[in-house]
Amino acid sequence: MDLNPADAKLADAIRAELGDDVLRPVSERYLEEPRNRFAGEIGLLALPRSVQDVAALARLASDVRVPVVPYGGGTGLVGGQVMTSAPLPLLISMERMTAIRAVYPTENVL
Numbered sequence: 359m360d361l362n363p364a365d366a367k368l369a370d371a372i373r374a375e376l377g378d379d380v381l382r383p384v385s386e387r388y389l390e391e392p393r394n395r396f397a398g399e400i401g402l403l404a405l406p407r408s409v410q411d412v413a414a415l416a417r418l419a420s421d422v423r424v425p426v427v428p429y430g431g432g433t434g435l436v437g438g439q440v441m442t443s444a445p446l447p448l449l450i451s452m453e454r455m456t457a458i459r460a461v462y463p464t465e466n467v468l
Contacts (some may be wrong), residue, residue, distance in 0.1 A: 363446035364401025364424045369417050372404065376411055380404050388429060388449055400427065401446030405454045413451060419448045426450060 372381055383400045390396065401424070406412045419426045425447040458468050 361445045364448040401447040402448045
């Protein structure tokens with residue numbers, strides 16, 4: 359199963375479906391983990407506004423066989439947010455999705 363790098367064609371598809379404000383320039387903080395043990399590269403950086411945006415990004419990437427890397431807060435110490443060996447992925451950062459929809463104290467879940 360061959361994968362393709364995130365490229366201008368995918369960027370154009372994302373802009374056409376989700377608008378111009380979802381894609382952002384890549385900065386160093388997205389390419390490293392906190393201990394500097396892992397460094398990677400990404401092709402495109404997306405900051406979705408909603409769950410629907412995330413679904414659309416995943417579908418668009420899947421349609422053209424581009425790997426996707428989720429980015430929560432960049433605080434993980436296992437390097438899971440850094441793609442070190444594959445075609446340049448689409449990194450989907452969740453940092454704009456800050457609303458709490460429900461609180462479940464019994465399960466200790468937000």
